[in-house]
Amino acid sequence: MGDGNATNNRGLSSNNKPEWLQQYDLIGKIGEGTYGLVFLARIKSPTANRGKSIAIKKFKQSKDGDGVSPTAIREIMLLREISHENVVKLVNVHINHTDMSLYLAFDYAEHDLYEIIRHHRDKVNHVISQYTVKSLLWQLLNGLNYLHSNWIIHRDLKPSNILVMGEGDEQGVVKIGDFGLARIYQAPLKPLSDNGVVVTIWYRAPELLLGAKHYTSAVDMWAVGCIFAELLTLKPLFQGVEVKGNPNPFQLDQLDKIFKVLGHPTPEKWPTLANLPHWQQDLQHIQGHKYENTGLYNVVHLSPKTPAYDLLSRMLEYDPRKRLTASQALEHEYFRNDPLPGRNALVCQTGEKVNYPTRPVDTSTDFEGTTSLQPPQTVSSGNAVSGTMSGAHGGTMRSVPRQMAVGGMQRMQPQGMPAYNITSQAGMGGGMNPNGIPMQRGVPAQAHQQQLRRKDPGMGTNIYPPQQKSRRL
Amino acid sequence: MAANFWTSSHQKQLLDQEEVDVVHPLDKDKGITLEDFKLIKMHMANYILKLAQHVKVRQRVVATAVAYMRRVYTRKSMNEYDPRLVAPTCLYLASKAEESTVQARLLVFVLKKLYSDEKYRYDRYEIKDILEMEMKILEALNYYLVVFHPYRALSQLLQDAGLNDISMTQLTWGLVNDTYKTDLVLIHAPHLIALACIYVASVLREKDTTAWFEELRIDMNAVKNISMEILDFYENHRMITDERIIAALSKLNLKP
Numbered sequence: 001m002g003d004g005n006a007t008n009n010r011g012l013s014s015n016n017k018p019e020w021l022q023q024y025d026l027i028g029k030i031g032e033g034t035y036g037l038v039f040l041a042r043i044k045s046p047t048a049n050r051g052k053s054i055a056i057k058k059f060k061q062s063k064d065g066d067g068v069s070p071t072a073i074r075e076i077m078l079l080r081e082i083s084h085e086n087v088v089k090l091v092n093v094h095i096n097h098t099d100m101s102l103y104l105a106f107d108y109a110e111h112d113l114y115e116i117i118r119h120h121r122d123k124v125n126h127v128i129s130q131y132t133v134k135s136l137l138w139q140l141l142n143g144l145n146y147l148h149s150n151w152i153i154h155r156d157l158k159p160s161n162i163l164v165m166g167e168g169d170e171q172g173v174v175k176i177g178d179f180g181l182a183r184i185y186q187a188p189l190k191p192l193s194d195n196g197v198v199v200t201i202w203y204r205a206p207e208l209l210l211g212a213k214h215y216t217s218a219v220d221m222w223a224v225g226c227i228f229a230e231l232l233t234l235k236p237l238f239q240g241v242e243v244k245g246n247p248n249p250f251q252l253d254q255l256d257k258i259f260k261v262l263g264h265p266t267p268e269k270w271p272t273l274a275n276l277p278h279w280q281q282d283l284q285h286i287q288g289h290k291y292e293n294t295g296l297y298n299v300v301h302l303s304p305k306t307p308a309y310d311l312l313s314r315m316l317e318y319d320p321r322k323r324l325t326a327s328q329a330l331e332h333e334y335f336r337n338d339p340l341p342g343r344n345a346l347v348c349q350t351g352e353k354v355n356y357p358t359r360p361v362d363t364s365t366d367f368e369g370t371t372s373l374q375p376p377q378t379v380s381s382g383n384a385v386s387g388t389m390s391g392a393h394g395g396t397m398r399s400v401p402r403q404m405a406v407g408g409m410q411r412m413q414p415q416g417m418p419a420y421n422i423t424s425q426a427g428m429g430g431g432m433n434p435n436g437i438p439m440q441r442g443v444p445a446q447a448h449q450q451q452l453r454r455k456d457p458g459m460g461t462n463i464y465p466p467q468q469k470s471r472r473l
Numbered sequence: 474m475a476a477n478f479w480t481s482s483h484q485k486q487l488l489d490q491e492e493v494d495v496v497h498p499l500d501k502d503k504g505i506t507l508e509d510f511k512l513i514k515m516h517m518a519n520y521i522l523k524l525a526q527h528v529k530v531r532q533r534v535v536a537t538a539v540a541y542m543r544r545v546y547t548r549k550s551m552n553e554y555d556p557r558l559v560a561p562t563c564l565y566l567a568s569k570a571e572e573s574t575v576q577a578r579l580l581v582f583v584l585k586k587l588y589s590d591e592k593y594r595y596d597r598y599e600i601k602d603i604l605e606m607e608m609k610i611l612e613a614l615n616y617y618l619v620v621f622h623p624y625r626a627l628s629q630l631l632q633d634a635g636l637n638d639i640s641m642t643q644l645t646w647g648l649v650n651d652t653y654k655t656d657l658v659l660i661h662a663p664h665l666i667a668l669a670c671i672y673v674a675s676v677l678r679e680k681d682t683t684a685w686f687e688e689l690r691i692d693m694n695a696v697k698n699i700s701m702e703i704l705d706f707y708e709n710h711r712m713i714t715d716e717r718i719i720a721a722l723s724k725l726n727l728k729p
Binding site: 066070073076080102 | 477481482565566569570572574576577578600603604605607608609611612616617618619
């Protein structure tokens, strides 16, 4: 960021790498989405942050010839203003004027709730410890309370956007990521619903499903409720089938899934319900189904008398005006009972912990998204596919990008990935880099892994230049 | 923070008048005086407003765009950052930041239609130039895009003072709009600018607001200084002619 010139890369070095890029060692690709790629990199010398891991989100120039994508603008705009322990930190922005691409550099988070939940469900076959669930939830609410008190609605909370720091001095700290849909809602020039439907359908609040035009920060709290339940049961709470189509199709199945568990909302309990477009238009459709109220407590296996159940049910309140706010939730009894929430959500004080797998890194892809000619040296085929548990730190740099580091990227489907093992990757690599563009080659896995995990104590140091002097009042 | 001015990047970036009134050395070499510098910025603020009216975006987008343009010229020279391109690009970027995106294509269409026969030659730029300049401006702004404006404070304050009748609302709103023709947005907090506009309006309309201002317990000196600046602007504005603007722009000797 700096004075602008530091990020200026018109002067290309001998190896064709823009100047700003030379401050990083590229490790590889860790995610991919509709508007770009996510890379893992490390800061080179000589800064105090040497060796620190950074996730770099590259935005492609939008295809419609309309410059920097509004998503990137939104994300930069908000993240440049906010700073909180439980919100992902934007450490730098870079522009490559040659190909008009934009790069956002974030502190790297090794884990996210999607992967943590998946690990417990598929590998550990054991629920997440009470301490970890409570700590994750508390920190998520703490970050959200900060956002909401600054009039920011996230609008896309889901497990894969809730990041958790890996080993280092911030281990087990939750970071809310992906602000591509976030908005300041204090004085919108247009109704908030104007730029399309937001929030992944499973975490979408009922007022949105029913067509509310002016929604509030309560939509984020609904999503937190869904995430809380998922942390408890390891299964998405309301797994509706999304209706595709434009614009804003009515998501009957998703509502159906919610009603099955919570029963029908009624205008008595939710007075403004009658004003919601879909409730009126689809009255028969919606109310045509009769549900045996299975009860939320049955689904999440909690006694209705527990504080955990009480908190969850208040987050899943139908009427957004009655739904618990983040600041109210933080005051809830659940957080005052043992085990108390802690800063390191992954390791409680008795030292009990689960070793979560590290993010797979596709080391064969460079910043241009081009695959190299040779298979990456960092991947050992033995570990390439297994989502190892205790051996996770031994060198599990799987060759498949499985997950984003900063959120917002579409999850890759491992089954469909040609590069899922080293053989096919080598095959693919040959065909995908016709220009033979040189890439940053990773060091052997073992060393890599260690460097990734060693965090410089000075890493929190702000690398922005000092602010211009402030004055007046 | 995004909604709290006191912790915002905007607040941290406020400058002193003397810092704003620095003509970039490259522009100085071209013979640009401080007066020329101010004149060109004012002219470009008008240009942004005119474009905005044609592409139909709201006043807040205009205000943000003008703030961007003025911030750019606290750091960059007009020689390198042609105001004729910077102005529409600031409007383009502001429209995204304020969630009312205007297509680059439309913007270029409008500026060609409006200005093809003028001697300032605004019409020489194409979509590609705007998109390239967008990135340069992002960089020049150091990626700080949130700008606070006096409008919200204005309506709250008018209500509080019991002055929210149509006549006072329109007058003060117009005054606030005109403050963007000066560098006030770079120097003062938005609520102080709003208060100064109320102050000026209440003097013009002979409303006694002394007691109300006293109760606010704000820095009345700052409010009066801003008010003087606003009055100075109207005073000087009458003497600004097209010839003077053309003369100033021609010194830049911008490449065709």
